Amino acid sequence: MQLEHLLTDEQKAIRDMIRKFVTKEIMPIRREMEEDYSLVEGVLQKLLELGIGRHNGGDEKEGHKQDSNTTQAIVCEELAKGDAGISLCIPGISGGLVKTAERAGNKAIVDRFGPAFSGNRVSYGCISMTDAAGGADTENPLLQGRGISTKAHLDGDEWVINGTKSWPTHAGIASVYLTVCTTDPELGEDGIALIYVPPDAEGLSFGKPEVKMGFRTSINASIFYDNVRVPKEYRLAKPGVDAQFFAGMAGTGAQFHSATISLGTAQAAFDIAMDYTRERKSGGKPVREWSMAAGILADMAIRIEMTRGALYNLSSMLDHPEVYGPPSSPQMVSKASATKVFAADMAVWVANKAAELMGSNGISPEYHLEKYLRDAKINQLWLGGQQVSRYRVVRGYYDYIV
Numbered sequence: 176m177q178l179e180h181l182l183t184d185e186q187k188a189i190r191d192m193i194r195k196f197v198t199k200e201i202m203p204i205r206r207e208m209e210e211d212y213s214l215v216e217g218v219l220q221k222l223l224e225l226g227i228g229r230h231n232g233g234d235e236k237e238g239h240k241q242d243s244n245t246t247q248a249i250v251c252e253e254l255a256k257g258d259a260g261i262s263l264c265i266p267g268i269s270g271g272l273v274k275t276a277e278r279a280g281n282k283a284i285v286d287r288f289g290p291a292f293s294g295n296r297v298s299y300g301c302i303s304m305t306d307a308a309g310g311a312d313t314e315n316p317l318l319q320g321r322g323i324s325t326k327a328h329l330d331g332d333e334w335v336i337n338g339t340k341s342w343p344t345h346a347g348i349a350s351v352y353l354t355v356c357t358t359d360p361e362l363g364e365d366g367i368a369l370i371y372v373p374p375d376a377e378g379l380s381f382g383k384p385e386v387k388m389g390f391r392t393s394i395n396a397s398i399f400y401d402n403v404r405v406p407k408e409y410r411l412a413k414p415g416v417d418a419q420f421f422a423g424m425a426g427t428g429a430q431f432h433s434a435t436i437s438l439g440t441a442q443a444a445f446d447i448a449m450d451y452t453r454e455r456k457s458g459g460k461p462v463r464e465w466s467m468a469a470g471i472l473a474d475m476a477i478r479i480e481m482t483r484g485a486l487y488n489l490s491s492m493l494d495h496p497e498v499y500g501p502p503s504s505p506q507m508v509s510k511a512s513a514t515k516v517f518a519a520d521m522a523v524w525v526a527n528k529a530a531e532l533m534g535s536n537g538i539s540p541e542y543h544l545e546k547y548l549r550d551a552k553i554n555q556l557w558l559g560g561q562q563v564s565r566y567r568v569v570r571g572y573y574d575y576i577v
């Protein structure tokens with residue numbers, strides 16, 4: 176249950192709209208979407224038509240006010256109840272990378288890449304971050320940029336990029352690739368450069384889509400940069416400032432988003448287990464009337480409620496940077512990472528327990544649970560994994576949180 180009195184009427188309306196959308200548009204084709212990406216695109220297109228995922232270019236009348244983190248959490252939690260991959264797509268199709276450039280005051284990037292996200296067709300942004308040489312190193316805050324292996328150097332008026340990225344979402348289908356590079360690993364955070372690359376840049380190529388256990392409705396592939404040249408204006412900002420944006424994006428925004436997906440996944444798994452154990456009889460009474468099963472359901476509910484409290488506490492803090500600081504602050508990075516770690520473990524645990532309560536049917540696609548089980552796991556693996564996320568958590572306490 177959310178804190179109804181804290182939500183605006185618009186947020187409640189969006190939540191109700193997405194709930195209906197999930198029931199009508201996602202659940203009936205949930206399994207088919209995993210095999211046919213055109214169905215995923217159809218769903219994303221319908222969401223766009225509802226105003227979800229529309230880049231409003233600063234004009235709030237054109238789309239829902241998704242710049243509110245709380246609204247984004249509601250949207251992504253609800254969508255994850257239907258499909259985690261669809262939920263994952265939302266910031267990518269919302270022109271989030273263009274908004275980042277707007278915040279950085281980079282007009283060249285906004286002018287070049289903005290139009291792709293202002294029309295009525297779905298376009299994707301890709302955060303090209305994880306280096307093939309050691310993905311977790313790219314994001315390890317203790318390495319402070321020294322673990323990034325994709326290199327960029329200036330040649331006249333152009334950046335020249337070389338390196339290989341593994342697993343970025345929307346690789347091969349995106350309209351823009353925000354590429355995390357280093358100009359010199361020895362410079363640490365001052366070497367971090369966030370460079371926007373168009374899909375048709377010479378020297379840019381892609382691997383085959385990865386085959387994966389969960390999140391099958393989103394596309395991942397390797398990205399190869401072989402002397403890719405882009406205008407020097409396509410660097411987001413400048414030394415030091417790019418590192419701040421990177422922290423806000425990967426350290427806070429993506430962790431927050433991951434937690435919303437975990438929460439939606441866990442809630443849906445719990446709901447299925449509740450229904451199933453009410454209908455399924457054992458020893459002449461519903462399974463959930465046995466105290467062992469009731470205790471498991473209670474533990475699932477406790478974890479979900481604690482996560483929801485932490486997540487919406489975080490979203491509210493992110494909505495008030497004037498009080499809690501910007502998303503790039505070590506405190507917010509720490510809080511977002513703590514929420515992500517807890518939520519990811521929680522969702523895996525809850526989905527696992529739901530399967531136990533359902534016996535063999537827990538792994539049957541007919542009962543829908545098995546997909547939640549598969550999707551839940553991924554949230555523990557990405558964004559540097561749970562270990563590197565923990566470094567972000569503790570770093571905030573070592574140096575900054577009093």
Ligand SMILES: Cc1cc2nc3c(=O)[nH]c(=O)nc-3n(C[C@H](O)[C@H](O)[C@H](O)COP(=O)(O)OP(=O)(O)OC[C@H]3O[C@@H](n4cnc5c(N)ncnc54)[C@H](O)[C@@H]3O)c2cc1C
Nearest residue numbers: 302303304305309310311342343344390557558559560562
């Ligand atoms: C569905 C999906 C979507 C993704 N989307 C994107 C995306 O949009 N953009 C993008 O750039 N990447 C994306 N990724 C990649 C993902 O972020 C990386 O896989 C992740 O960061 C881990 O990198 P790695 O797999 O190379 O792990 P490795 O670096 O090989 O690490 C292996 C293990 O060692 C642990 N480890 C590493 N270093 C340390 C340390 N110092 N201390 C303790 N433990 C450590 C890690 O936690 C991990 O468990 C995605 C991955 C998936 C599965």
